[in-house]
Amino acid sequence: MKAKLYTFPISHFSEKARWGLDLANYPYELNQLIPGQHIQTLKPLVNDLYVPVLETDSGVVQGSGAILDLVEESAFGKHASQEEKDMEAKIDTQIGKSLQTLLYHFILDDPEIVGKLFLLNPVSPTEKVGAPEHFELIALSLKRRYKITPKNVDSVKLSLDECCKELTEIYKTKKYYNGNSFGRVDLTLASLMGMLAEPKESPAYPWFASVQMPETFVRWKNDLGYDLLFEKIKEFYREFRIHSK
8 A cells, every 4th residue: 555644734743754755755645634633543543643644554653753764865865863863853842842832822812723724725814714623622632732831831932942043053154954965954944943934835834824823923933033044944945845745
């Protein structure tokens, strides 16, 4: 059978896995899922019900890093160094996971935004969409999963800022993190910060373009000072985001 990749349309960790598979020209069937409704689909495959999940003839691979491991040599032409792996893990935690918490912190008070972002297909900015089914239960579950409390939100903002400042200094003098070619760190940064940089080549772009984000989010984003990283991310998408799906 052709491998099946299970994702959420707006998931940045899903994008990390999907980009790696596309870069490696790995054949797969894309299966987009709706958060909440994904449980029934994933339960027979994995114990922890999160995406991305890649179902293959030889087994199930869960998590963006593990999926990149599967196609690393085909995607990048070589294996990453330990330094690259360590930085990738840092970006996963301090940028990827932080932005999960922060996104839902900013949007859970607006059911229509959540409704639009959870659709399987994007709609126009003017189209009205209601809250997802069982929205209150979903919101409560997300607040618990991503620890959305005032104290933790402040903590992840600091963690995000620390990592982004470190990367800004690195990319001031280098086109690629490893100094030679587009690699795992570059792809990880670009995919996980795509929701902020908004490259039009990102598969999730039409979903985020369909909503008017809360003013609190817009002000926070505008005050970050990550312009160099945003431009670098857009550059990586223009040059390397091959779409096979």
